[in-house]
Amino acid sequence: MAIAPTTSPPCFDESFKAQLRDLLLWRRDVRRFKRDALPAGALERLIESACLAPSVGLSQPWRFIIVDDTALRGRILAEFERCNADALKSYSGEVAARYAKLKLAGLVEAPAHLAVFADRSTIVGRGLGRRTMPEMADYSVVAAVVTMWLAARAESIGMGWVSILDPERVAELLGVPADWRFIGYFCLGFPDDDSQVPELERAGWERRLDCHQHILRR
């Protein structure tokens, strides 16, 4: 990727920092999309932003698959429905009833589908930093996903992470190399609504906790 050099490091002012906080506050895991297509080139531009993420040993193990084929999308949706029905069976009573009502993916409405994998076997980076922690390759790909998510929200594009899938089945359906590890399947599009409150909190499933209870000191 050609990155134009700029002359001096940027200095981020209070206004930018306040807007960045707004970006973090209003970024949602989106499951309700309008059907409008993304602007031409938007997805590729977001992937370029994703690749500015840190990666272990500069290994850049991210692999992106843009899924456009309707039949293939249908097979992914069927897999989601199968896994979600299994998940429902693990709950009972009132919780099961509440789970059944949740909308957990926007696979039908979202105009763009993206599958993301980590190539743990890449020789790029010569293995630096992933000897004791081979999972660092996966984490680098997650870093790219999160970077993309924020860049998307800045353009009013929503992203939703679908993890209610069987990684092996998805890899098989998409025909990826055997050593690629499935990280996530993403729906992208313009969201139906905006909120500062996570959808699962609005639906009464779970609420955000005070993060200070998760800080320890040694």
Next chain:
Amino acid sequence: MAIAPTTSPPCFDESFKAQLRDLLLWRRDVRRFKRDALPAGALERLIESACLAPSVGLSQPWRFIIVDDTALRGRILAEFERCNADALKSYSGEVAARYAKLKLAGLVEAPAHLAVFADRSTIVGRGLGRRTMPEMADYSVVAAVVTMWLAARAESIGMGWVSILDPERVAELLGVPADWRFIGYFCLGFPDDDSQVPELERAGWERRLDCHQHILRR
């Protein structure tokens, strides 16, 4: 965490988007720090930002350990040095010589040390979204780390991810619950310099690739 409700969704203009791109471009994995302390409360504020990250099923499985004890920091440093010496042995010839010259952590200079874990056993979120992919808990924690990294860079604070460590040994040294999974050990402080180019690229170890070669279509 108390999050003040704002009235309407923000709209991000071109100026913000350009600055966000600058933020992504100038975020580095920092290994060279000034010794100046972080401002009081800065680390806790960055952790608050981290907790705005998405998490699977709203499970918020992130666990942060601020490591201040000098003796404990010394034991972490010794572990890093042991693992790094092992890593060096895996290279030979000219590559080994180049590896030996790399500075891969700022553990001695960085004023703040933070260890981050994922609690896969948390009941928060009732297991939603992590039945077929239990690793989603780890990925949620990485999402928090990346969010924190960007918030830090906006405040001119650098972060460096130390992965050349034995996860089990670190968990043992820090005395965390047995089911917490080590995600990373982070150095934070004001960086010695700023660059758009990753340190490993400047050192001639690896270079950034054109990300379009990692996009496939189906």
